[in-house]
Amino acid sequence: MVAMAAVPGRSAAAEPYPAAPVRLIVPFPPGGPVDSVGRLLAGKLGAELGQSVYVDNKGGAGGGIGAQAAASAEPNGYTLLLGSTATISILPLINSSVRYDPDRDFTALAIAATGVQIFVVNEKVPVRDIPGLVAYAKSSKRPLSAATGGSANPFFIAMFEKEAGVEFLHVPYKGTGPSLADVAAGHVAFTVADTSAVIPLVKAGQVRALGISSLQRSPLAPDIPTIAEQGFPGFEAGGWFGLFAPRGLPANVQRRLVDALAKVASDRDMNEQLLRLGLTPSWSVGEDAARNVRKENGRLRSVAATMNMQPQ
Numbered sequence: 001m002v003a004m005a006a007v008p009g010r011s012a013a014a015e016p017y018p019a020a021p022v023r024l025i026v027p028f029p030p031g032g033p034v035d036s037v038g039r040l041l042a043g044k045l046g047a048e049l050g051q052s053v054y055v056d057n058k059g060g061a062g063g064g065i066g067a068q069a070a071a072s073a074e075p076n077g078y079t080l081l082l083g084s085t086a087t088i089s090i091l092p093l094i095n096s097s098v099r100y101d102p103d104r105d106f107t108a109l110a111i112a113a114t115g116v117q118i119f120v121v122n123e124k125v126p127v128r129d130i131p132g133l134v135a136y137a138k139s140s141k142r143p144l145s146a147a148t149g150g151s152a153n154p155f156f157i158a159m160f161e162k163e164a165g166v167e168f169l170h171v172p173y174k175g176t177g178p179s180l181a182d183v184a185a186g187h188v189a190f191t192v193a194d195t196s197a198v199i200p201l202v203k204a205g206q207v208r209a210l211g212i213s214s215l216q217r218s219p220l221a222p223d224i225p226t227i228a229e230q231g232f233p234g235f236e237a238g239g240w241f242g243l244f245a246p247r248g249l250p251a252n253v254q255r256r257l258v259d260a261l262a263k264v265a266s267d268r269d270m271n272e273q274l275l276r277l278g279l280t281p282s283w284s285v286g287e288d289a290a291r292n293v294r295k296e297n298g299r300l301r302s303v304a305a306t307m308n309m310q311p312q
Helices: 010-014 033-049 061-072 085-094 130-139 152-164 176-184 195-203 251-265 268-276 287-306
Strands: 022-026 053-057 079-084 106-122 145-149 169-173 190-194 207-212 238-246 280-285
Touching (some): 022 061, 033 053, 033 106, 033 238, 033 251, 033 268, 061 085, 079 085, 085 152, 085 238, 106 152, 106 176, 106 195, 106 287, 130 207, 145 152, 145 176, 152 169, 152 190, 176 190, 190 195, 251 280, 268 280, 280 287
Parallel strands (some): 145 190
Antiparallel strands (some): 106 190, 106 207, 106 238
């Protein structure tokens, strides 16, 4: 009986929460932008909860393996998910093997930050802007190779292919880090990746930035023109990062997590570190977060329908 009492379960509704360490599933390998956000949030949330929050990297299937593990976990507050546009909004639209429903199987606790994508090529590719990339891709005898890591990345590349009337040869990778590494090494021509991951490589001269996918230039990279201003008005591709739990949390546990995250949201150091990661602090907590996620899920479903995109 003593051993059973020590195991967090549905009895969490009747005991102070948290009474044991909390697992935060990050559905991508260590080292990428999602992992960086997850570790930052784990440290700050753990301090507010007075209990350790540890990161469990479960990469694979574009984030689907980790997200499914979180969706299937006991809804007791001891398993959380570092969710993102990729795993919550996009992956169910493009991957027929996904078994979770983002609206049905998760409770949104908080959205912490937003980021945008930068289109980059390796230094061997003789283009310096988006029109040049389109012209080069159309004139090449073979499709230009594009590294795709995760799930948001191929979706955004597909959006651009539709807009520009070009077709790339998609080369899949397990995450942003490996895909960018091969572009920098000259093995793949082109990719799209988070600002936080790209800017250090741009500054080091390892890749060449062509355009950024926000509607306005980013203060983090003011010299990089938007794709919208280069002949594709309205083109926008980006994402958010936030914390989710399996649907069905006890009310006291959900309230405790939301209250703790509201304090994390006002933590100056937390937001400064998000900025250093190349992200914009864009907090919404509790029902506000849930509303924003539902809105984004609907928006991207409309985009996928416009593109006639079917799950593969």
